[in-house]
Amino acid sequence: MKIHIKGGRLIDPRSGVDALKDVYIAAGKIVAIGPPPNGFTANRVIDAAGLVVCPGLVDLSARLREPGFEYLATLESEMEAAIAGGVTSLACPPDTDPPLDEPGLVEMLKYRAQSLNQARVYPVGALTQGLKGQRLTEMAELVDAGCVAFSQAEAPFADTLVFYHALQYAATFGFPVWLRPQDPALARHGVAHDGPVATRCGLQGIPVCAETVALSTMLILAHATGARVHFARLSSAEGVEMVRQAKRQGLPVTCDIAIHQAHLTEMDIGYFDSNCRLDPPLRSQRDRDALRAALADGTVDAACSDHTPVDDDAKQLPFAEAEPGATGLELLLPLTLKWAEESGIALPAALDRITSQAARVLNVDAGHLTAGHVADICIFDHGRHWRVAPESLKSQGKNTPYTGLEVKGRVRFTLVDGQVVFESR
């Protein structure tokens, strides 16, 4: 299959290209950008006039719910959601049931994902067996099976010594460790940011110090062990400031935020809207503004969707009893564009956060458009408005705080391995 993507605005954040250039694809690879290769005859010409052609998006956190939670979502439904959102590579956290702590499980997930021929799935392996925080997993074996990093997901460590050893062991092999900084005791029973809204609504709060106390331990142990640590989904101004300082001091750490944290605050909980029950919690406007600024200045390396499909039964409950999470794969692009437009960030820099920078964190060769490289491409209509509605989402999870919001940026074509896997009008 030879494809000619014609007349689009090509944006490749990694090389800094932003120009009207055609892309030529053959045998799954980009064969040329700009002028056509000699004797190229396309089987298909994609008219990209007026559209943006960029690398397929790279999402650092998307729960696919397999294995174990197939009633919430299946690989089929969530991979459909990924490509509909222009996402061609995604990392999935290990908090499945059973957790991704054995090579067989990881191989199965990779195999299932590959057979669907849609987005590429990069499993993040469990750092400890059963995510119980007590015994280390066979990390080297898990990497052979396809894991790209290790994480404890939302689960705590039994104690700091286990954590210390886990980092030491991962550092032995140079495996990245992804951590969501939250002190389990300080966050116990908490369901919302410990601020005026939680006070008013009578909800148990999660104080900012739950994040910063955990971060300080993690930063110190990262320094002590030399482990490559990535902080997943920071939520507070103080948290990003700590990472900013650590980076300044030369610690090789990276971090991301969930893109909804760049838009929503505790105020959006309103009258107990359980769609705003999220982990980490929506914090104050000051925190949100700091996250937006940190994403702009590069302190926050990447934005992710934090895609968490939850079924209706688990959301149709009083706020504190509802399961946390929001569907996100199909909103990563429009919400990133919204942040960029509101913050005065140029389109290439915005796309950088969800393509090239995310791929750098993930440590995989993706998120760029280069001749000779596989053709994972997202083509979207930057000016196209659409309204978020549960029925407009492919994900089995319809839970989103954005129902009814008009967003800008519609994916028109998604290509993986040079094949058009998704297209819309």
Next chain:
Amino acid sequence: MWLNPSNPQLDKKGQLHHLLTLEGLPAEILWQILDTAKTFVGTKVKKVPLLRGKSVFNVFFEPSTRTRTTFEIAAKRLSADVINLNVSVSSQSKGESLLDTVDNLSAMHADMFVVRHGASGAPHFIARHVAPDIHVINAGDGRHSHPTQGLLDMFTIRHYKKDFSSLRVAIVGDVLHSRVARSQIHAFATLGCPEIRVIGPKTLLPAHVEQLGVHVYHDMRQGLKDVDVVTMLRLQNERMQGALLPSAQEFYKYYGLTPDKLALAKPDAIVLHPGPMNRGVEIDSSVADGRQSVILPQVTFGIAIRMAVMSIMAGNK
């Protein structure tokens, strides 16, 4: 949307449809409830036909004696049929979801739900899901709100003090876990009370409580100085020892209302308590039974307030 989206308690005409919280209720509705309750206090007539033919379902997901009983008496005095459901020991233990329970009760043709639930916001959730002609009254949800208690407290204060516009009031104790404190704070603010104080140790005050418009005191003696109204909050047994407080004794010493501490308030200050009281923990017996205590009138007025709320809602079509 049948209800007013900006305030889920009001209907399109701005009238009271559900009573979920005192936050955001217009002052005229609070005054209307207080005035209506007054007509029920004075009367010698035991029973009025305002809710004849209506069914009031007391749906309690959490145990309660006093609140449930006063709602029952109030509904019966209004000639309603009252059905008491102790859901905590029936459907929920069989695994039925809250939504299914509500659907089932709606199918039994209830006109009014009086709901108590352990989760903050549960009455909002129920109000969103019931048929549009059903009224929901919050009888206490988690730490969020207990609006009829807040109203009966206002009624009691108005009865003794006449006017809110010059009152200095203090709420003392476990504000963090108290739905009564939150309800009072909103009501005081709406009714024009110029100075609302909360008094307690830092472990029992919620984060940013000052953003509710209150002055924070940790020293009870300072906080009680020259106040007109003192509300003592109940300290739950399980909170008396552990990480929030070292002991009931130490709490009593620093935050219990004793005659010498009460002497710092105005001489004609009144003392409220939502009950049930822990004598010797948050309040001394001689204060609870003393001349400044209005704790028993609170209970009496509670019936009139609940009659007022139910009759106003039933009249709002």
